[in-house]
Amino acid sequence: MSQLSSSASAPTPQFPIHKRRLRFLGLTVEDCIKSFFGGNALISVVVLGLITFFLVKEGAGFLGQNRQNLAIYRLAGLEFVDHLRRQSEDHTALTRYLSDLRLRTLNQWTGPGGLTLEAANARLAEFDDYAARFGDAADPLRGMVSDLSEVATAIKTKFLVNEDKKEERRQLLAEGKVAEAGAVVITAVDFPAELRPLRDSLPAYREANREFSTRLGALLAAAPRLPEPELQRRMDRFAELGRTYVATFPGIERDLAVWDHARPVSAAEAFTAFIFGRQWLTASFWQDWYGVVPLLTGSFLVALVALSLAVPLGVGAAVYVNQIASQREQRFIKPGIEFISAFPSVVLGFFGIAVLGQALRAMSQLPWLSWVPGFPYSERLNILTAGCLLALIAVPTIFTLAEDALNNVPRALKEASLALGASRLQTTIRIIVPASLSGIISAVLLGLGRVVGETMVVLLCAGNRIAIPDFTQGLGFIVEPVHTMTGIIAQEMGEVVRGSIHYRALFMVGLVLFILSLTINYAAQHIVRRYRISIG
Amino acid sequence: MNPPDHPFSPRPDGARRLESAVFWIFRAAAYLILACGAAVFLDIVVKGSATVFQSKAPFVNTAFLTQAPESLYVFEWEGQPRRMGDREFRAFKEATPAAANVKAESYVYSSGGIFPCIAGTVLLVVGSMTIALFLGVCAAIYLNEYARDGRFIRFVRLAILNLAGVPSIVFGLFGFGMFVIFFGWNVSLLAGWFTLAFMVLPVVITASEEALKAVPIGFRAGSLALGATKWQTIWRNVLPYALPGILTSSILGIARVAGETAPIMFTAAYVVRDKLPWEVERAVDFLFQGVMALPYHIYVVSSKIPQNEFTERVQYGTAFVFLVIVALIAASSILLRNRLRTRYKW
Numbered sequence: 001m002s003q004l005s006s007s008a009s010a011p012t013p014q015f016p017i018h019k020r021r022l023r024f025l026g027l028t029v030e031d032c033i034k035s036f037f038g039g040n041a042l043i044s045v046v047v048l049g050l051i052t053f054f055l056v057k058e059g060a061g062f063l064g065q066n067r068q069n070l071a072i073y074r075l076a077g078l079e080f081v082d083h084l085r086r087q088s089e090d091h092t093a094l095t096r097y098l099s100d101l102r103l104r105t106l107n108q109w110t111g112p113g114g115l116t117l118e119a120a121n122a123r124l125a126e127f128d129d130y131a132a133r134f135g136d137a138a139d140p141l142r143g144m145v146s147d148l149s150e151v152a153t154a155i156k157t158k159f160l161v162n163e164d165k166k167e168e169r170r171q172l173l174a175e176g177k178v179a180e181a182g183a184v185v186i187t188a189v190d191f192p193a194e195l196r197p198l199r200d201s202l203p204a205y206r207e208a209n210r211e212f213s214t215r216l217g218a219l220l221a222a223a224p225r226l227p228e229p230e231l232q233r234r235m236d237r238f239a240e241l242g243r244t245y246v247a248t249f250p251g252i253e254r255d256l257a258v259w260d261h262a263r264p265v266s267a268a269e270a271f272t273a274f275i276f277g278r279q280w281l282t283a284s285f286w287q288d289w290y291g292v293v294p295l296l297t298g299s300f301l302v303a304l305v306a307l308s309l310a311v312p313l314g315v316g317a318a319v320y321v322n323q324i325a326s327q328r329e330q331r332f333i334k335p336g337i338e339f340i341s342a343f344p345s346v347v348l349g350f351f352g353i354a355v356l357g358q359a360l361r362a363m364s365q366l367p368w369l370s371w372v373p374g375f376p377y378s379e380r381l382n383i384l385t386a387g388c389l390l391a392l393i394a395v396p397t398i399f400t401l402a403e404d405a406l407n408n409v410p411r412a413l414k415e416a417s418l419a420l421g422a423s424r425l426q427t428t429i430r431i432i433v434p435a436s437l438s439g440i441i442s443a444v445l446l447g448l449g450r451v452v453g454e455t456m457v458v459l460l461c462a463g464n465r466i467a468i469p470d471f472t473q474g475l476g477f478i479v480e481p482v483h484t485m486t487g488i489i490a491q492e493m494g495e496v497v498r499g500s501i502h503y504r505a506l507f508m509v510g511l512v513l514f515i516l517s518l519t520i521n522y523a524a525q526h527i528v529r530r531y532r533i534s535i536g
Numbered sequence: 537m538n539p540p541d542h543p544f545s546p547r548p549d550g551a552r553r554l555e556s557a558v559f560w561i562f563r564a565a566a567y568l569i570l571a572c573g574a575a576v577f578l579d580i581v582v583k584g585s586a587t588v589f590q591s592k593a594p595f596v597n598t599a600f601l602t603q604a605p606e607s608l609y610v611f612e613w614e615g616q617p618r619r620m621g622d623r624e625f626r627a628f629k630e631a632t633p634a635a636a637n638v639k640a641e642s643y644v645y646s647s648g649g650i651f652p653c654i655a656g657t658v659l660l661v662v663g664s665m666t667i668a669l670f671l672g673v674c675a676a677i678y679l680n681e682y683a684r685d686g687r688f689i690r691f692v693r694l695a696i697l698n699l700a701g702v703p704s705i706v707f708g709l710f711g712f713g714m715f716v717i718f719f720g721w722n723v724s725l726l727a728g729w730f731t732l733a734f735m736v737l738p739v740v741i742t743a744s745e746e747a748l749k750a751v752p753i754g755f756r757a758g759s760l761a762l763g764a765t766k767w768q769t770i771w772r773n774v775l776p777y778a779l780p781g782i783l784t785s786s787i788l789g790i791a792r793v794a795g796e797t798a799p800i801m802f803t804a805a806y807v808v809r810d811k812l813p814w815e816v817e818r819a820v821d822f823l824f825q826g827v828m829a830l831p832y833h834i835y836v837v838s839s840k841i842p843q844n845e846f847t848e849r850v851q852y853g854t855a856f857v858f859l860v861i862v863a864l865i866a867a868s869s870i871l872l873r874n875r876l877r878t879r880y881k882w
Binding site for chain 2: 029030033034036037038040041042043044045047048050051054055057058312313314316317319320321324325333335336337338339340341342343344345346347348349350351353354355392395399423424425429446449452453454455456459460486489490493494498506507510513514517518520521522525
């Protein structure tokens with residue numbers, strides 16, 4: 001080692017003991033060592049770059065594929081049929097409203113001291129007749145939807161078969177089998193001709209629609225009356241909803257009239273269909289949708305529940321340990337909470353499935369807790385279960401960082417406050433916590449990052465239903481099952497075909513997650529740096 | 537309320553009561569967290585020890601710890617309900633020809649043990665930590681010993697902080713895209729090593745830097761003053777004193793590596809594999825084989841297979857073994873760190 005010695009300071013030629021330095025590519029050994037370590041320091045930059053690169057590389061093809069996906073949707077007339085389908089589904093929703101109302105009425109009438117079930121049902125006969133007539137009114141529409149669906153599906157299938165044949169021919173040509181390639185017959189789909197049944201159905205549809213709306217109008221005007229004011233209020237609400245529904249008909253007719261199968265799908269449209277798409281529907285026989293919104297809401301709702309539990313607990317515990325607890329208490333609370341951070345998330349997820357899910361459901365069915373929104377519920381795995389467990393994951397992060405922040409508040413502040421006669425509570429609440437607020441906020445943000453990025457707990461405990469929760473019930477959404485961004489990647493990645501649109505969509509979700517976590521992280525650091533108190 | 541008789545008497549009672557009430561709320565928060573953690577831990581430990589321990593000598597269920605997962609066969613034989621693992625059941629059928637056509641219900645993974653998972657987890661942890669420690673310590677040496685504050689270093693530090701916040705599933709996707717597909721390593725130990733190593737890198741770098749910072753500047757100054765080169769100083773006078781700190785803090789990283797499931801789901805973990813990791817034909821195959829791992833096994837047995845009364849044994853047993861391994865690692869890190877703090881005082 002000693003023969004390699006060299007001095008970092010500028011050598012003078014007159015130096016008595018001068019030694020020739022070993023050089024590689026003009027670098028001394030010391031320089032080489034330094035640049036070796038420097039290269040290692042760069043690793044984290046490189047890894048970040050590589051993550052971005054590979055997520056983009058695998059996900060980039062998604063836009064093109066989704067564009068084609070949407071183009072077929074339009075070309076084959078599926079979009080046309082979906083306009084009608086939406087109309088029919090809205091009607092179904094109204095029918096469901098009626099049956100829900102019937103259930104409520106029945107419950108009220110058969111309540112304690114009320115009618116027997118038979119008597120109540122008999123009293124509801126008029127209502128049932130009305131509901132049946134209301135439901136049947138849409139039969140022509142439903143028939144039309146199912147007929148046209150078949151037409152559209154047939155066109156789509158024809159197109160896809162053609163695409164497969166084109167691919168086959170391309171492969172044969174690539175292999176140099178020109179004769180076989182020539183034998184592959186491709187008949188281009190003549191979309192305008194194929195779509196004629198759809199377009200031709202328009203006059204009939206208008207006719208049917210007119211009749212439908214008159215029937216609905218008559219039905220809504222003759223809605224049965226219910227004796228109880230609360231129920232009658234709902235009945236009135238139904239009539240109002242029904243009138244709004246009928247008012248949408250001209251709009252649908254207009255949409256259908258201007259519908260054009262050849263209108264091109266822009267790349268922006270493909271992108272917004274992903275970012276703002278409200279459906280994530282894969283391997284469907286009708287049309288696949290890749291919209292990230294349900295997953296995003298799922299992730300955020302779970303995080304919201306988790307943080308609303310973890311923030312008070314974590315910050316409270318940090319204040320307690322830092323300001324109030326005795327030395328002895330500190331010595332076991334701090335390691336204890338740090339120890340929780342070592343719990344593997346998959347074990348917590350398993351605990352959720354095996355114990356917590358059932359326990360919470362059992363708790364929700366206790367009569368004296370029925371005032372809690374959403375209680376009682378029957379789905380064992382839902383936002384609440386996942387949120388509780390994620391809170392346990394977020395707490396150590398929030399606690400440790402918040403405790404650090406409290407610790408960094410200059411001693412002088414506390415002493416000055418106490419010297420001025422403030423109580424310990426006043427000092428803690430008015431001086432210490434505000435002074436460390438930036439640190440606490442960044443702790444909360446980092447906790448949020450942890451929770452949003454957590455995979456196994458939400459995969460196992462969030463219920464994995466891909467749907468945007470129903471917010472109409474107020475806070476009741478916390479007991480609905482959701483699916484999350486991390487969960488969907490973990491669940492579907494293993495099963496998709498490499499290079500398929502679904503595969504690329506998952507990488508896009510990963511990219512969204514990556515960008516989101518970087519943003520959260522950046523915000524946390526920014527807040528700490530921007531608002532740090534620097535009093536010596 | 538009595539007026540205070542001297543200026544330093546305690547404040548009026550209302551404020552004191554409020555103070556102690558608020559403090560009790562904070563105290564409740566702290567203890568509630570500990571209680572929740574303890575509840576999870578105890579539930580797993582109590583139910584899991586039913587699988588892992590037994591009342592007869594040697595008190596530990598060695599079969600569970602040393603065998604591979606098997607299907608469980610439940611059938612009725614000569615009026616007696618019998619339960620057998622896959623191998624035992626086949627041996628039984630051969631031994632008693634009359635039983636060849638016995639109708640047995642099979643429950644996947646519900647018998648046997650978890651040895652391949654333990655072995656796979658150990659291999660994954662050892663490999664990835666070796667890589668992460670090498671890269672991390674070198675990076676920390678540069679950051680702490682060589683680098684001067686500047687734009688480049690701030691950029692590197694920003695990258696480290698951000699890398700620490702990247703979700704583990706994104707590391708999984710990245711590892712899948714880069715190692716499994718682009719490098720063509722397929723689902724393999726090597727891909728898992730690198731994915732996990734990159735994931736814990738920020739933890740290791742930060743920990744190593746802390747340890748290097750703790751070595752007093754005088755050690756370096758003395759060495760340099762005696763004519764040693766920078767590298768000699770680092771090698772002989774800094775690293776030896778920083779090493780214990782680096783290792784203990786990195787144990788926390790080990791706990792994280794061992795505990796993560798998402799990054800190895802698509803890069804290294806197999807649902808099931810008959811052979812043990814070292815049963816390979818060529819040495820190279822060792823690196824390019826997928827392994828079973830404890831966290832993934834827990835995921836598989838708790839959500840991917842049909843649930844029945846026999847799965848709980850394996851679920852709790854695996855979770856218990858896994859939790860104990862990770863908890864031991866974490867606890868030793870916390871204890872060692874506290875010991876070290878008192879041992880080295882410069």
